[in-house]
Amino acid sequence: MSVQTADKAQPDARDEKKERADKVDFKMVTFSLGGKEYGIDIMNVKEIANASRFTYVPNAAPFVRGVYNLRGDIISIIDLRTMFHLPAERKNDDSLESLLILRIDEHVFGIIVDNIDKVVGVSRAGIQPPHPIFGDINVKYIKGIIENQGKLFIILNVEKLFSLKKESDAPPPVARLAAAFAPQAPAVDQAIVPVTDGNVNADFIMETLFAFRRFGVSAINDAWFRARFEEWSSTRKATDVQLKEPGEADEFLSTFYSPCNGELWSEEYSAAVMAALPPAQSKSVNVWNPGCGKGYETYSLACALRLAYPEARIKIWANDSDLLAISMAANMVFSAENVPEMYRDLMVQGRNGLTFNQTVRDSIFFEFHDVMNSNPVPPVDLILSRDTVSFLSTADQRKLLADFNEKTKLGGAVILGANERLPMDGWNRTGGEPVSVYVKGA
Template sequence: MNENKHMSNPSDVEETVEVSELKIITFTLAGKEYGIDIMQVKEISRMMEFTYIPNAPFYVRGVYNLRGEIISVIDLRLLFHLPLPEKELAESEEDVENLIVLQFGDYYLGVVVDKVDKVCSVRYADVQSAHPLFSDISIKYINGLVHHDNRLYILLNVNLLADGESAGGFGSEAVSISLEQMTPAADKIQKTFVKRIDEEPPVKEEHEGDLHEVSPSSVAAESAKTEDDQALFEQFTAGLESICGFYVNEWSYRAVYDAFSDYLKKNGSAPNFHTLSEYAQLLPFLTKEEEEDIWSNEYFDAIKSLSFDTSDKNFNVWVSWCGYGHSAYSLAAALLSKKSDLPLRVWATDDDLLKISMGPNLMIQNIDPSSPLIDYAEETKNGFKFKKNLAEKLLFEYHSVENGNQFPKMKFIVAKGRTSYYNKEKAGKVIFELCSKLDNGGYIMVADYESLPESDFRLIYSGSMRIFRRI
């Protein structure tokens, strides 16, 4: 396949060695343009009369007999709550539909779209991560954005459709959609970037004064101002990127935006910072030292208060960016002290080879006697060493999150304060990797300034770190 591509496009031959091309099939949903990697498309066809299946989720149109192969057909417009074209509202069952048949291994899935457009070649390097507020559809279905021929295409992650169907992931989608339904779908398309942000329901924060609620009426009054504010905010984040190496992403957006607008309100002008320490005064987490130590009791107590589904054969957890492994041992001990016969497996990964190499033989100088870790450590003349019954649960891997992995679904993921240090291109991939590995009902631990989208996650604990649960 790759070879053919090279031949058909001789002018690119020299480039293709360095630059991998991506071919996408483009199509429209409610007037917006989307793309799917052609390698996942089996065929395109027009079909009608899908066989209806009772009790299927609302976005499932039915099944279709594709030359003897029974495929299930879902409607992307229903799944993403986009308006159907007029004519189809009247006679949707009878109408001929544009169908893209996707292939996942030996399993096919048909998706109904408004209109299939064309095939175009783009370069992997040109794919940018999507801003969480950009699209009308849930960010988890978006691989990125690509600009081609003066048009912007949203690249869909279709693997999630296959995953979702087999793993029951759509169940959680239904919840988030029912919340979204409160605003009319057609109206949503018109919303601008700024308005979308302000209309999000405010995060309920009891302990932190700097996160405030924005009431709808104040938004209306200030709507004229927000356009200017938005430009100022963009200047502010550009400085964050170049001076602090901090890229605002969907997790860190709220904390940064709220701190910024507080400053604006107090001082009447936008912050004009030139050094990291100036930024850190407004956003203290920028200079907070990365912890390379075992957890404090606050963390252990937080884990203790969580309820886990332990019915599965394995209980997999993932500590990303684990450094030397302190947090991985801590998490393992916290979980085992809840249930000592838990079939636990801890994946501890980091992309710093020197640090992660220390993981399997980590020594600790001091352990507080009240810490649950004390039960899993033995004192030697060089410090504390973890006992085999704890250490054997851990698997240390030299791994970069942005490269993707083959890990199973995780019940708990630790991903504290690192995603915003990936540039925009990589951050989308990293966040996607983390979220896609989290089981339904699983927990994710993030830094105290990170907020996960409310459509999919519920805040469970907030203190010196936060724990969200996938719903």
């Protein structure tokens, strides 16, 4: 009896599935971007075109290639690959780019893609929601995934992608899902809790370090702290372990700082940093340097990048909340004996001493800025933050690291201080002592 019912039920289920797949109620234009297949709802696509020689618009966002005259209508052209930080081959000016002309509400504009494939009809019921750990494209811009003839297509939500309205405060359902599943965020939350220890002395030192020097002991610097505490208590008398004044806190922290702190990086250190960094992904390198202090490390990194990638467009956003330090940074003057040889070619002799040349200076924006406020930097390839995160409260550390995670492009890197560790999933440590570099993995 039971066998019979099973037999009957199975073909039913198969029919139903087949029927569902057969019913075509969603058509999409498919195309490829960076080797992957994507689709856009055909109702948003006005036409398909090949074009070139777009008119450059100054001051536009980097992903705007320019404007184009489409039979008398001026439309803006957006390069989807740049928008999603995907590799794009730069064609020369005359060769044609594949364009999808989209219409969203009343707005018409073109998007550049690698290759336009064809129109595919699918069943709406077969569209599956995007998985929150999707790679290259922010999950909130993905409507869903559909399988068609053995290929998976990612359907973009162009309304959301190009809508002129600001997103409302309530996160869209997909983003909420993403927040629930996002691997990094909870990991950070767990990792960065104030570390406590059974040892009363250690706990007390943690508190005094924060009180005197705002040094927050957490997973970032825990390894160093424990080793240092051992060393500290073994060299001191039992009654003399505690830090009683800021001077002692400084002494305790003296082994924490990274090499070449408060001076230009030595050639060895600079070479070690560059060796640990992943190769540049494109012709433009964006760097964020929170907590740049007087700017020594900013200039050092700017020079190292300039020497490694002479052709690249390098941009560094360097900020610090210490007004006095940062005000000096923009016009720093060096005396010749303090400057390692490798920097000489990038410097010019000024009235008061050596300064960096205009190219180097133009590549750096020094900003008076508090990283706890919103950080308006664009997505970056590299974050340079040596011995900065540690000098925040644990709650602030958590927020800043979440920002690091959000602002770094895939394959980008974070340089931390020599004794700092990045307690987040999805980041791989590269480089040996004394360089602490983490690369954001796929």
